[in-house]
Amino acid sequence: MSGMTTAAAADSEKRSPGRPRSARSEQAIIDAVLEMIADGDALETISIESIAARAGVGKATIYRRWASRDQVVIDAVASMKLPIPEVAGESVRADLITLMSQIGQPNGARSGKVMTCILPQIARNPDLHEWYQQVIEPRRAVTRAVLRRGIDTGELRADLDVEVVLLVLTAPMILQRTMRWNPALDGPDLAERVVAAVLTGAAPPA
Template identity: 55%
Template sequence: MTPTTAAVDPDKRTPGRPRSARAEQAIIDAVLDLIAEDVAIEALSIESVAAKAGVGKATIYRRWSSKEDLIVDAAASLKLPVPDLVGEDVRDDLIALLTSMGPSESATKRNHVFTCLSAQVQRSPELQVWYRKVIEPRRERVREVLRRGIAEGMLRPDLDVEVTLTVLSAPMTGRPIGGLQTQIDRGELAERVVDAVLDGARRR
């Protein structure tokens, strides 16, 4: 009599086995596609993500404990990596950080999802808490550069770091209104914003 072989879930991880990068990417892409289709985040469900990604719900729950954690990771995938900073020049470091903020010129789908997600976040205080988990590490790097500039004597000792951070980041992450931002080439926006802000922030 031939022994019966038990069915094995090919995606089930055993101790020490790495996660399936392909499955994870399919899940992340499914979340972003649904958001791009204007599915409200409040209405987005694990069931709909699983169907879109072509996986079972258990596959998702093995990687994310909740829908909120999944959305945070999906939102984080829209962001460019936080750049390595040389730490020698405050201006150069700020330009590098601002350049990595917000949507990019070349990623059309990413920009559309970013715009849809940003609009939904503004409507939900709860989502704002989740989204801050995504943007806060980059914002903290900007604070570190500003504090370093103050400590080194380049920036005014009375500089309001939080206000300066807000002024620096808003043009990079804000949605264009009435075409106002189209007058400035995206490729040079970070440099022009940093120079304008540093003009008032430098120590006299």
């Protein structure tokens, strides 16, 4: 929506068929926030006024849906999260590969850039960090359940530190997908390789 004037956006909403006007306005607001973050704007500089101007809507349109600037930003970033995939429950290895494969995967062309820009801000903003924990905990809970099931079935060692294994599985996926830490690891088999490496140490003694 960048570059679109308020008048042009309003005219577009009047003429565009299909999607309801409220839904189009909401998407324009979400897009505006993500574009500003991707452009490098610090979160503290993003305001309701700047979001409204970028989206081509009035401030009242934003306040009808969100009570504050922070809620708009949180919903905008959360909109990039892919749904947690369902696991088959047949093997720990297969389930972990399914879960890890989605971590850091781009949901739209700008998502990687947005996450690269916002992660440092999450680290230094306690409110954002608390929100980020709420966003990622459901995925952690599913992965945690897979690991605990593996302990129960004997696929994983009984003394496994589940929380550390969660970290060891997730961190390289995020680092590689957001920062391309090692271009040699780019490829569709990254999750499989990470899971294989971790399970070598997590497997029970022969």
